[in-house]
Amino acid sequence: MTSYLLSRTLQTVLTLLVMSVLVFVGVYMVGNPVDLLLSTTATPAERLQVIQSFGLDQPVWEQYWTFLTHALSGDLGNSFVFNQPALTLILQRMPATLELAFVALLMALVIGIPLGVYAGLKPKALVSKSIMTFSILGFSLPTFWIGLVMILVFSVKLGWLPASGRGETVDLFGVPVSFLTLDGLSHLALPAFNLALFKISLIIRLTRAGVMECLQLDFVRFARAKGLSETRIVLVHVLKNTLIPLITVIGLELGSLIAFAVVTETIFAWPGMGKLIIDAISVLDRPVILAYLMITVVMFSIINLAVDILYSIVDPRVRLEGDS
């Protein structure tokens, strides 16, 4: 197990290294942030001063080396426009994004799995067909459009839920969370559902396929022959076997929920970290872009690790080994 963890950590470090080189060179090639930030009235002397203070006058490999040595001591640089450490800027906003992502995931599981199981057990029923139609809609309608329609219906026309922002927060172990207050929940409902919609559809389809496949297998017949109740067969035996592919996908999707909740955050003015990256890209605020992507890489690695460990719990045939 230890050697397994060690090799996974090494893999993550390698990924981080490769990613940072790509982003560094990529941003360097796109353009010069000074042209975007400095007003047109600036004199060459002022321009030079800005370029020097950001270290942009060095050759790109030297800039990268400086970044790398600082990064090893935990300093990912100051944001050009905020003049604050990029990492702090992102971490401050992380709780909001994590909360949104986890609530969305929870919604996806709570709504998706039961509907998927039902559709798998009775594929010909009218209800199942409606569920599948709904899932097609969830897949194919663009998130930002649904978000706007939801705001229009629930906030503007009906006035039931607030259209934007994060509600009242309370501190839970020092982290501000909003799901413990009524106001917070009402603010969470629309964006979380908006974010969850795609995942609900995905989980419905995966669960349905898994259930249908399992029902054909020998152990189900054997269980029936043994006289187990149908409820037990479905809830224990079928569901457990369906879970394995589901866990993989959920793991990956959780990562993408956290890292790319940008669209939802923008539409609902949710104060998460996704909005930050969009701005950072448009002004080529390199420290923020780098820090954001590095956090994303680390997050994906952790989630993948968690998924692998979960596998071994759900399916005893899976062993974790150092060379996997």
Place this chain on the structure above:
Amino acid sequence: MKISTFATFVAATMAMVPVAHAAELKVGLAASTTSMDPQFYVNGPNSAMARNIFDGLVNQDDKQQVQPALAESWKVIDDTTWEFKLRPNVKFHDGSDFTADDVIASIKRVALASQNSPSSFEAYVKDIADVTAVDPMTVRIATKAPTPLLPNNLSRIAMLPAELEKTPSQDLNSGKGVIGTGPFKFVSWAPDDHVTLERFDGYWGETAAWDKVTFRVFKNSSARVAAILSGDVDLIESIPTADTRNLEKSEKLSVISVPGNRIMYLHMDQGRDVSPFAVGADGKNPLQKVEVRKAMSLAINREALVDRIMDGQGLPAGQLVPEGYFGHSPDLSVDPYDAPKAKQMLADAGYPDGFKLTFHATNDRYPNDSKIAQAIGQMFSRIGIKTEVATLPGSVYFTRASALEFSLIMGGAAVETGEASGVLGPLLETYGEKAGQGNRGRYSNPEFDKALIEARSTLDNEKREKLLQTAMDIAMKDDGVIPIFFLANTWATKKEFTYQGRSDGYTLPYYVKQAN
């Protein structure tokens, strides 16, 4: 039973809405301030936010003209010496008095705040040689050379308590020391999310009408509109042009639209014989000929652009500053749309069959920029210029435009100082070490430069305005740049409130009033 419970619940929720605190104003902004240090970074959202908390010695009014603020009056002693009389009994938010020491420290602090700044305020104080206190209520400023724009420049410099002279931006960002003399006190800030302010009861002017103001940032324009439609906020800025007509029809909202200070213009490559994207039959650069540039200006139907593409949110332009601005030339009119004449002029200039042109523009920097570029491209095609339009994201575009990789580009310039030299200098002055840094067309006319340079050191306002008008006339006659239109600044408020709007586009809650 169930239904009636639900109905009661809904009714109760509805009834609660109007009870919401009467003296709180919630504002939806389009962009976030990036720092609570008013001297850190010159950009619109930062300067607008600073105006709520801080004052300058002078402030700009809603048409960007200079008005007394912390200085009651000022006079020119000699060519390079100014004397400012400070307003008595002005208090900072921490209760201390505003005196000459604070002025000296605030101006000195600009250098400190400029460290790591992507665009610093040093340009506004670079002409200042020395600041001295004559007495606690009088400040003398010596300049390196005659500087008629000193008051305009000082309107950009926020006054802080003297103790903050050595306090870096980072401290202010954490909320420590955000102390000004403005109508509102700082409460809290989260970057890209919200700013909360409360009324300062000791304000030197009339105290603000709002106990508390909350700004929230809605980058996405649809989200901003949704926020005011749903009642989440009371006031939003920058309505997307496509929504203005719908919002105008709404019974609950009023729309405010005033001509802004940002001019949209075309820059044409005039500095070299061969240009990469403008090629005549002879291989030469046709944009060097003034007749060609004039023909292009006549080919643009400005009224149609404003009406159809901007949904009325703009004002056709014949020069670079709007009416009412210092240096606006009364002799200039907007070029009329006249395609036949344009075609004729093109033929007379030696291009009866037009020439090949690629028109580059941004697609994420100005409202509807790529649509405007497409439309102008078609208008050029109509007079026989074989035009292709290429739009790029700003992050790529500006670097390439500065490197002169294009031949015809569209830009937008705001007159931040409130007078004409603020755009004439950067866009049209002959490019060099110290001048014309935004002159991406490399226009150069010695007569123009002479008038502008003379204006810069002329302290007599009347004479200076004449000189700026002359410079403007010369540049427009040469079509050094082609002005298209001024962008409008827009706001939407709930019917209960009024806001008169500002040409600089700032959203200042101090001036938002309850409607009668």
